[in-house]
Amino acid sequence: MNSLIMATASSKGRLLSLLATAATLLSATAAKAAAPGITGPTFNLNATDAYITQPDGQMVYSWGYGCSSAPTGFAPALNAAGFCSTMQIPGPTLIVTQGQTVTVTLTNNLPAAAGNTSILFPGFTATATGGVNGLLTKEAAPGGTVTYSFVATTPGTRAYYSGTQADLQVEMGLYGAVIVLPSSVPAVCGTLGSTTGLPTTNPGGNAKARAAAGEGEFRLATAAYSHPQACYDREYIFQFSEMDPNIHAQALAQVNAAKALAQPAKDCTPGAAGCSLNVPTEPYRPAYFMINGRSMPDDMDPNYAPQYLHQPYNGNPHMHPGELTLLRIVGQGRWQHPFHEHGNHVRVLARDGNLILSQTDSTKLAGPLLFTTTTTPGMAMDGIFYFTGKGLNWDMYAHNPASNDGQAKLTCTPDANGYNTAVPGVLNYFEWCQDHNKPLEVAPFGDVGGGGPATLPDPALFANGAWYGGSPYMGPNATTRATGCSAGSAAGSCGTTGTTSPSGTIANSPSTEAGYAFMWHSHNEREITTNNVFPGGMLMMMLVDSREFVIDESN
Ligand SMILES: [Cu+2]
Numbered sequence: 001m002n003s004l005i006m007a008t009a010s011s012k013g014r015l016l017s018l019l020a021t022a023a024t025l026l027s028a029t030a031a032k033a034a035a036p037g038i039t040g041p042t043f044n045l046n047a048t049d050a051y052i053t054q055p056d057g058q059m060v061y062s063w064g065y066g067c068s069s070a071p072t073g074f075a076p077a078l079n080a081a082g083f084c085s086t087m088q089i090p091g092p093t094l095i096v097t098q099g100q101t102v103t104v105t106l107t108n109n110l111p112a113a114a115g116n117t118s119i120l121f122p123g124f125t126a127t128a129t130g131g132v133n134g135l136l137t138k139e140a141a142p143g144g145t146v147t148y149s150f151v152a153t154t155p156g157t158r159a160y161y162s163g164t165q166a167d168l169q170v171e172m173g174l175y176g177a178v179i180v181l182p183s184s185v186p187a188v189c190g191t192l193g194s195t196t197g198l199p200t201t202n203p204g205g206n207a208k209a210r211a212a213a214g215e216g217e218f219r220l221a222t223a224a225y226s227h228p229q230a231c232y233d234r235e236y237i238f239q240f241s242e243m244d245p246n247i248h249a250q251a252l253a254q255v256n257a258a259k260a261l262a263q264p265a266k267d268c269t270p271g272a273a274g275c276s277l278n279v280p281t282e283p284y285r286p287a288y289f290m291i292n293g294r295s296m297p298d299d300m301d302p303n304y305a306p307q308y309l310h311q312p313y314n315g316n317p318h319m320h321p322g323e324l325t326l327l328r329i330v331g332q333g334r335w336q337h338p339f340h341e342h343g344n345h346v347r348v349l350a351r352d353g354n355l356i357l358s359q360t361d362s363t364k365l366a367g368p369l370l371f372t373t374t375t376t377p378g379m380a381m382d383g384i385f386y387f388t389g390k391g392l393n394w395d396m397y398a399h400n401p402a403s404n405d406g407q408a409k410l411t412c413t414p415d416a417n418g419y420n421t422a423v424p425g426v427l428n429y430f431e432w433c434q435d436h437n438k439p440l441e442v443a444p445f446g447d448v449g450g451g452g453p454a455t456l457p458d459p460a461l462f463a464n465g466a467w468y469g470g471s472p473y474m475g476p477n478a479t480t481r482a483t484g485c486s487a488g489s490a491a492g493s494c495g496t497t498g499t500t501s502p503s504g505t506i507a508n509s510p511s512t513e514a515g516y517a518f519m520w521h522s523h524n525e526r527e528i529t530t531n532n533v534f535p536g537g538m539l540m541m542m543l544v545d546s547r548e549f550v551i552d553e554s555n
Pocket residue numbers: 008009340341342521523
């Protein structure tokens with residue numbers, strides 16, 4: 001793992017970085033993701049306390065929003081295993097459609113000593129009814145409620161968070177996200193769930209490829225905005241925050257002290273002497289750096305995994321080459337987090353729900369292409385990421401026209417953009433054809449042609465990390481052929497050359513998944529630790545698999 005980090009942190013190490021992360025994944029870790037949330041437009045939320053878990057074994061006393069009654073529904077539709085606890089971090093992702101009037105009733109079930117609480121919906125014009133007057137909005141007193149109402153005027157991703165004593169309440173976990181889906185999507189983006197009649201510009205007819213592989217539909221919509229360049233094939237939401245456990249311990253101690261004063265009552269009486277908190281929030285020394293409320297490796301477990309009752313959302317992006325992947329990125333907490341998506345840059349579509357268009361041609365997007373998508377507390381952005389393998393300068397599927405393996409002899413027919421998109425069902429759909437049949441290594445082993453541009457270090461010597469599958473190639477047979485066949489392998493199941501697999505290269509069976517894993521992580525390397533231990537914190541692995549691997553994001 002250490003060498004993996006060093007390689008990925010090197011600015012000149014693009015090749016090294018990719019090699020270090022070319023991978024297979026243990027199927028047990030192939031968790032699912034998408035952009036899960038609850039549907040409205042009426043939401044009954046709760047604010048209360050609970051303990052969240054961190055990978056160092058700590059249970060951290062926290063406050064969070066949750067559901068005070070069963071939500072209208074869960075989305076995406078195939079995300080059948082959803083639950084909404086009375087407290088979760090982040091709070092429930094509220095999924096609504098542009099033009100809807102959204103109503104959120106908040107009940108304050110925090111310990112009485114925590115005082116009032118509230119929710120701000122920045123970017124919307126919210127009106128509040130009930131509750132008591134607060135500094136920024138109406139608040140729910142202990143045991144009380146307040147109702148917020150706003151029209152979801154524009155699509156996009158936005159943060160919501162406490163507007164009451166935010167230095168403490170946001171730190172304790174009172175934040176979440178709103179996703180507004182566009183009221184109409186451009187025809188060019190296709191229809192949700194449809195796999196027929198789609199234009200090839202989306203991109204290359206991805207829905208057809210998805211259907212050919214038997215994959216389900218995990219999107220909330222086909223476009224993030226009502227704009228032909230905002231179509232997407234797959235989506236994820238990531239919320240970034242950090243915690244200083246000393247603040248949480250201090251809050252817990254004072255909550256318990258107030259309750260003890262109020263004995264035999266279960267909680268203190270609001271307004272009574274001693275029924276208040278005075279928790280210093282400076283100096284601020286966070287030890288936990290979380291994506292969707294979890295630290296690595298917990299963030300790679302499934303959504304709604306039962307061991308995270310109060311942290312239901314994961315961070316585990318997965319995609320096929322060529323898929324336009326929508327990243328909904330939200331800054332929570334109080335620090336900036338420079339999140340780096342290895343494998344490509346992220347084209348920003350919008351910030352805080354504001355689509356960034358060219359001033360001279362509104363048919364064109366004008367958002368920046370970012371190396372790190374740095375979040376600021378309260379700020380959200382939508383961006384598009386994709387991986388195609390273009391620029392690798394080798395055939396990532398290890399095609400070899402001299403092989404006796406049929407999958408090694410697939411063809412590549414470039415479309416107008418240079419990608420193989422004519423046949424949605426082929427394994428090398430969206431291959432970058434200029435690299436077709438181009439081997440990586442000058443003197444490779446296994447069933448891979450010679451004469452390529454570079455020679456890899458001997459896999460037996462190169463410490464690649466836990467995600468390395470022992471092959472720089474993608475696809476099931478590609479891995480097998482590049483690590484060599486045993487003499488006597490059946491004809492057609494393997495290549496022409498019989499070699500012994502280099503040691504350590506078959507720890508992950510290539511028979512299930514043989515893709516690339518790219519580290520996505522904070523570039524503040526302090527933040528890829530959990531309580532000072534590396535690896536942890538704001539780190540996840542993004543997986544790219546060729547089309548034969550069915551990506552299932554049903555939980
Ligand atoms: Cu990086």
